[in-house]
Amino acid sequence: MKRKMFYLALFSLLLLSATRGWAQKSGDDLPRRAADLHNKILTVDTHIDWPSHQLRSPDFVPRERHEPGKMGSGQWDLPRMKEGGLDAAFMSIFTSQGARTDSGHAQAKAHALKLIELTKKMVADNPDLAEMALTPEEAYRIEKAGKRAIFMGMENGYPLGKDLANVKMFYDLGVRYITMTHTRNNELGDSSTDDKKEWNGLSPLGEQVVKEMNRLGILVDISHVSDDLFWDVIAMTKAPVIASHSSARALCDHARNMNDEMLKAVKKNGGVVQVCLLGSYIKKMPPNPERDEAMKPLQGKIRAARRGELSDEEADKVWAAYQAIDAKFPANRPTVQDAADHIDHMAKIMGIDHIGIGSDFDGGGGLIGIDDVSEMPNLTKELLKRGYSENDIRKIWGGNLMRVFSEVIKVSGQIQANGVSSH
Template structure:
């Protein structure tokens, strides 16, 4: 796949948003959602009561990378949305948002693809895992590290929130398949095969051209090893050919930790109807990504376009990893000033739930979940940070989703896939022991 100059710039802005997210807020208000009838109100719980009752899991939050870059951030205090480096997640706002569990994404920026680059990425991933574990240990009265699907409900009953870990980008694995087991032992429970660029495992949906025509030979071995260990295979970010290779190869259901519907927003990061149907047949789950770029592309003003043009070269340098920390800080400030002076037109929670509606129509209620990508995305009105998670439930209720439906979307479907991945792993390991 060849990307145009405009598409490359767009992807650069996406990556910049990964660092800047949460720094600007719109003063716009969400349009009112349709109201349920009086009869429905009498028979059903309120949206707030449903949100409190059901188990809620966000399948993808990028806090570890933010903490890695900004070590002075204090996750145990409430940060005011819109302030510089406030981020979109902290423990207090997670509690306010009624989130019972999250998958923290251990994300590594991809640079040189050689032994030195892979070693650096592995070291950074280890550091972010350590940061996450230390954060959990320091706040053990409220949160606990989770390793198995049943931990989410167990901790919820204890009045604690669960912190799972996934790895976004298989780049730290390098060419050493033993790293898959290493990261499993560190607590990683899903691995996203690629990120914005191709790596040693396979092709990305957003690189300028394909390299492997899907999974590499090593990538095939890694998928098999993930199946053997019980690590969920995450097909967000991968090229379509990589996706189909995974679907043909995997023995366990897959997840798309943060992807949306391509039919509603035609972006290579989103999934086509054929891919959605294949995930259904596989028994997997696709978790809607709450990131404006992948939800709904809206026209921007000429003034904003002109202002963004002035930082185009800096954005490109940033994307290529050629911008120093000091210059990155200056770029962030310029980007924030542009957003304040020329606010970006943003999609709403209703647009997010449009994707949920569409995927339920294509896949059925048993295969849709939520992976917000907060602290790495955002830009949706009504979802400035994790404290606003109840807005999703409110919109789902307004559209007629039942409590059972909402439970499946928020956690049930992901827990089922997680459990099945572990079941498949036990079967494979038992076969190895018996010599079959």
């Protein structure tokens, strides 16, 4: 096994871990009802990190089916997307936060451009299976044609640097949402997970960027931002907002999640919160000391393998040892039912019209029962089981997001017709 494959394997394993396959009641007709529903409705996932996965694994072939849970399989490919009844996905043009210098910003921009190029190439290479989409209408048309609609959303405003003109540049390249920040503060404002308040919300440039996004028709994504930044956006945006991948803080107290006041504000704003299927945003799990203890002797070797210091043979041994421990002491992980609890809570607080799904697959997402894109119908089954109507589920799986997207485009048209300057 090549070293590169070892990292991929390890990465997949950490993401996917041991337990797959959500055991469901035999004899019921939920699988058929879920499959029928997925055939009927437009389903959208607003956050898949496949572009970053592709960059890490240049040999990955998106049109081939990769066996879930296996080394380097990732959590998305075109066949599994079809299998999971997922019609549309926002591929994440993700840039991790680096130095806030001119060269840092230039590098971030180059990185984002590279991921955009990769995404467009993937679609161009697979014209029989997928098409790029820029509007809700295009997604509905592509879905009817039996293909997958691929959108692009940019995670982290860092590649914009200090230049407002970059917003239009990325819009022209097809980016349709921008997540204002990632894990640290940037030029646009404060992150939910930075230790210090720098801007107390949006920076002056961040305000200009929100105005420009409203003008152009880019969805303003408030996932990852500080609470102050969220409230600043809510106060000034002319169009509804999205949280591309965030869950409910009332059920899982994490800065990345949204408290009930924020959820109510999104309802009032007309926006949508896309529940994130990432374990630590879904449920705090009990510690697993036996697993930690068993893994301990392996840590040094894993680090050495990561640094490329082991031979392929040694790396294979470390991998085998890791698998053995993982089988004996599986990681504690939340389930698809736990994710449905977040949907229940949001429905109670906001109503059904403001909820969607943003998996974060290939970026840390994945729960027991919904561990890759092929398992999307398991969430639908759970919602059916809980009594959600087909129309509710249509809204959750994409109807709400598309309504918000259409509204954002409409507002943009009005702003441009009124000649309101963004500067």
